[in-house]
Amino acid sequence: MNKDLFARYDVAAPRYTSYPTVPYWSDEAFAPETWLQHVKNAFLTDPQISLYIHLPFCERLCTYCGCNKHITKNHALEHPYIDAVLKEWRMYRSTLPAKPVLRELHLGGGTPTFFDPENLRYLLENILKDVEVPENHDFGFEAHPWSTTEAHLKTLYELGFRRISIGVQDFDEDLMKLVNRSQTVASVERCTGQARATGYESVNFDLIFGLPQQTPAHIRTDAQYVAKLRPDRIAFYSYAHVPWLKRSQCAYSEADLPTGAAKRQLYETGRRWFDSIGYEEIGMDHFALTHDPLFQALRKETLHRNFMGYTPYKTSLMIGLGASSIGDSWDAYAQNEKTVADYQRVVNEGRLPIFRGHRLDAEDRRIRRHILNLMTRFSTTWAPEEAGDEILTAALARLEPLVADGLVQLKPFRVEVTDEGRNFLRNICMAFDTHYWRKQPQGKLFSQAV
Numbered sequence: 368m369n370k371d372l373f374a375r376y377d378v379a380a381p382r383y384t385s386y387p388t389v390p391y392w393s394d395e396a397f398a399p400e401t402w403l404q405h406v407k408n409a410f411l412t413d414p415q416i417s418l419y420i421h422l423p424f425c426e427r428l429c430t431y432c433g434c435n436k437h438i439t440k441n442h443a444l445e446h447p448y449i450d451a452v453l454k455e456w457r458m459y460r461s462t463l464p465a466k467p468v469l470r471e472l473h474l475g476g477g478t479p480t481f482f483d484p485e486n487l488r489y490l491l492e493n494i495l496k497d498v499e500v501p502e503n504h505d506f507g508f509e510a511h512p513w514s515t516t517e518a519h520l521k522t523l524y525e526l527g528f529r530r531i532s533i534g535v536q537d538f539d540e541d542l543m544k545l546v547n548r549s550q551t552v553a554s555v556e557r558c559t560g561q562a563r564a565t566g567y568e569s570v571n572f573d574l575i576f577g578l579p580q581q582t583p584a585h586i587r588t589d590a591q592y593v594a595k596l597r598p599d600r601i602a603f604y605s606y607a608h609v610p611w612l613k614r615s616q617c618a619y620s621e622a623d624l625p626t627g628a629a630k631r632q633l634y635e636t637g638r639r640w641f642d643s644i645g646y647e648e649i650g651m652d653h654f655a656l657t658h659d660p661l662f663q664a665l666r667k668e669t670l671h672r673n674f675m676g677y678t679p680y681k682t683s684l685m686i687g688l689g690a691s692s693i694g695d696s697w698d699a700y701a702q703n704e705k706t707v708a709d710y711q712r713v714v715n716e717g718r719l720p721i722f723r724g725h726r727l728d729a730e731d732r733r734i735r736r737h738i739l740n741l742m743t744r745f746s747t748t749w750a751p752e753e754a755g756d757e758i759l760t761a762a763l764a765r766l767e768p769l770v771a772d773g774l775v776q777l778k779p780f781r782v783e784v785t786d787e788g789r790n791f792l793r794n795i796c797m798a799f800d801t802h803y804w805r806k807q808p809q810g811k812l813f814s815q816a817v
């Protein structure tokens with residue numbers, strides 16, 4: 368491992384779950400009618416849709432958490448929230464001219480398993496009665512091992528869920544206590560075992576590297592549990608330290624955070640171990656066994672990345688329901704009000720709770736193609752007639768130092784990420800990010816690339 372490289376490229380950089388990245392969206396006052404028109408147009412090109420439902424409540428604050436959540440022990444909040452989500456769904460459903468085909472459904476959080484299984488059944492049955500569910504549907508949910516009961520697993524299985532993503536973060540119980548997370552190894556083992564016994568076909572573990580006081584020894588132990596429990600997929604996230612956005616991250620000392628080469632060593636330790644037990648790196652910070660659809664999609668070059676992360680296929684339309692959710696119609700993005708109170712207020716007034724959005728112009732679409740290619744194939748290509756134009760010339764110039772450092776190779780009409788370069792995918796994508804270079808951020812926007 369070249370330590371100099373990690374020092375040099377450890378700059379603030381987006382994670383590129385969209386291009387343009389959210390801080391560079393242009394349209395603060397994005398009218399809901401405009402968004403609905405984009406939704407309708409996308410649906411007319413392809414009736415297969417993806418649905419993301421944000422379920423924001425958590426009983427306890429994990430201090431490292433960078434997600435949009437609402438901490439409460441008050442379960443009476445479940446009903447009004449579900450009613451708002453269903454109201455929002457009906458606003459979308461009534462504008463679609465035919466029954467959508469629900470290819471992909473993801474429950475994210477917060478903690479979806481905060482909700483009572485019967486309340487989840489009520490929510491989902493009311494959505495599913497309005498859609499067609501194809502044979503090859505892909506329904507998954509984020510599960511906190513502590514709150515996921517057998518009843519959750521069975522109820523969601525009956526509703527068509529076959530994929531579960533378990534938030535593990537790290538198997539070390541003391542490390543978890545340090546970030547205020549109540550979780551034991553036994554709870555992860557129980558949740559994984561019950562999911563398999565119920566019939567779930569795909570189990571994902573979320574792990575994080577770079578947590579306070581985390582060492583390579585922790586990662587080795589994590590890999591041993593991975594070898595034992597054999598999740599089909601692993602999301603091995605780089606800890607995003609954004610205390611200016613998430614005050615709870617001030618609860619631990621920054622001196623305890625592994626940074627630069629020390630942080631990357633944690634990733635390298637994980638990567639080596641996962642490789643030795645049969646996992647393939649399928650994209651940035653993601654691994655899968657070779658039977659997994661994500662790995663198959665990487666092979667077939669159909670892998671896609673959106674706000675939900677990596678997925679084996681792409682739909683033209685992704686509708687996001689719930690507080691802070693983001694929708695994607697391929698030519699536009701829209702985001703919902705972020706707090707539960709604002710979200711419910713606007714929905715209950717009978718309006719779509721969009722508070723910002725972005726329409727992609729031709730340049731955005733070209734750059735998005737390159738960034739998506741790099742994120743999902745570790746390479747990108749262009750037609751001979753594109754060569755020499757302003758955007759590509761500028762991107763290739765920005766890549767020059769990365770070429771000199773052996774992170775990318777330039778070939779005729781093609782950029783290829785090298786093995787070493789995979790560690791710096793965010794930096795490589797940034798070379799193409801015209802919005803970023805036109806207006807570099809004044810304050811802090813993004814977490815560190817390493």
Ligand SMILES: C[S@@+](CC[C@H](N)C(=O)[O-])C[C@H]1O[C@@H](n2cnc3c(N)ncnc32)[C@H](O)[C@@H]1O
Pocket residue numbers: 425429431432433434475476477478479509510511512533534535536573574575604605606607608
């Ligand atoms: C919405 S959260 C998890 C769902 C569930 N509440 C749980 O805690 O198990 C989705 C995932 O985001 C990841 N995550 C949260 N905060 C993060 C951060 N600051 N840096 C990197 N990954 C983070 C975690 O791996 C987490 O499992």
